[in-house]
Amino acid sequence: xxxxxxxxxxxxxxxxxxxxxxxxxxxxxxxxxxxxxxxxxxxxxxxxxxxxxxxxxxxxxxxxxxxxxxxxxxxxxxxxxxxxxxxxxxxxxxxxxxxxxxxxxxxxxxxxxxxxxxxxxxxxxxxxxxxxxxxxxxxxxxxxxxxxxxxxxxxxxxxxxxxxxxxxxxxxxxxxxxxxxxxxxxxxxxxxxxxxxxxxxxxxxxxxxxxxxxxxxxxxxxxxxxxxxxxxxxxxxxxxxxxx
Ligand code: ADE
Numbered sequence: 708x709x710x711x712x713x714x715x716x717x718x719x720x721x722x723x724x725x726x727x728x729x730x731x732x733x734x735x736x737x738x739x740x741x742x743x744x745x746x747x748x749x750x751x752x753x754x755x756x757x758x759x760x761x762x763x764x765x766x767x768x769x770x771x772x773x774x775x776x777x778x779x780x781x782x783x784x785x786x787x788x789x790x791x792x793x794x795x796x797x798x799x800x801x802x803x804x805x806x807x808x809x810x811x812x813x814x815x816x817x818x819x820x821x822x823x824x825x826x827x828x829x830x831x832x833x834x835x836x837x838x839x840x841x842x843x844x845x846x847x848x849x850x851x852x853x854x855x856x857x858x859x860x861x862x863x864x865x866x867x868x869x870x871x872x873x874x875x876x877x878x879x880x881x882x883x884x885x886x887x888x889x890x891x892x893x894x895x896x897x898x899x900x901x902x903x904x905x906x907x908x909x910x911x912x913x914x915x916x917x918x919x920x921x922x923x924x925x926x927x928x929x930x931x932x933x934x935x936x937x938x939x940x941x942x943x944x945x946x947x948x949x950x951x
Contacts, residue, residue: 708812708867709738711780711789712856713773714819715755717741719853727871728864736869740780747775756822765823773818773829781816781837788837789816792859793830794852798841801859803882805842809859810866817859819852886939888932890923 712720720741723729731737745753756766781788790812799805809815816837818825830839844855865871881889893904907919928936 708736708810708864709789709814710740710860711814711816712739712741712819712860713744713776713780713817714741714851714853714856715744715821716819716851716853717743719851720856722857723860728861731864731867731870734869736867737864742776742780744772744776747772747779759823763823767823768820768825768829770826770829770832773825774832777816777829777833783836787814789814790838790840791816791818791830791833792856793818793820793825793839793841794844794855794859795820795824795841796843796846796848797824798843801842801844801855801862803862806859806862807866809863815863817852817856819856821851885924886935887921887924888928888935890920890927 712723714720723739723741724732728737728739732739744755748754755768755772757769759765759767777791790809792809792815794817818829830841833839842855842859844858849855866877868874871877878884879889881887893908895904897904897909905919907915910916925936928939
């Protein structure tokens with residue numbers, strides 16, 4: 708998968724060289740290209756922002772550098788176009804489902820906005836030749852899209868075949884498969900500072916362990932994310948399980 712990231716703080720994306728994503732890049736599974744948006748400015752101050760049309764506080768990212776950047780990296784008459792993701796608190800929510808969808812794309816581009824955001828015509832213009840999604844990673848406001856891109860790239864990259872050593876670990880985690888939060892996990896020692904690993908996990912009875920884990924997942928989801936339990940469709944059984 709190819710990833711292009713546009714930012715006025717390319718150093719922020721240095722974390723993409725680390726850990727699992729960095730390894731995926733080194734092994735050739737990911738082709739990561741980080742671009743400094745200011746490379747597509749032409750004035751002495753390398754200006755990327757201007758005052759908002761209609762007035763108001765803050766600054767807005769000018770469309771011209773964005774247009775040139777997109778045209779340089781994904782030429783209008785190129786053989787393929789990326790799917791463009793624009794992180795913004797005003798976007799559609801990022802989710803595990805969207806991560807799976809993006810993991811199936813051959814080419815993603817991320818446009819990191821700063822200030823009050825990017826002139827809306829940039830998304831309109833890009834949308835004439837590529838799929839554009841404005842995406843939010845949560846109901847809070849960050850100073851720019853860079854951290855959101857790190858979040859999304861990590862969530863997507865770990866789903867690519869060959870990136871995670873044991874793909875079975877993807878199936879049982881929160882927000883995948885059954886739609887429940889993951890059950891609590893334990894390791895050795897069996898007793899630690901007065902806290903014990905639940906007996907059932909030491910029983911060797913795999914059916915009982917599976918049932919216990921499911922019950923714990925339902926209980927946790929009911930307590931922490933009742934909205935997920937409702938979506939799960941197991942509302943009645945879930946509530947009964949949790950109360951048991
Ligand atoms: N940029 C600023 N806040 C953001 C958020 N919550 N999600 C995505 N991009 C953002």
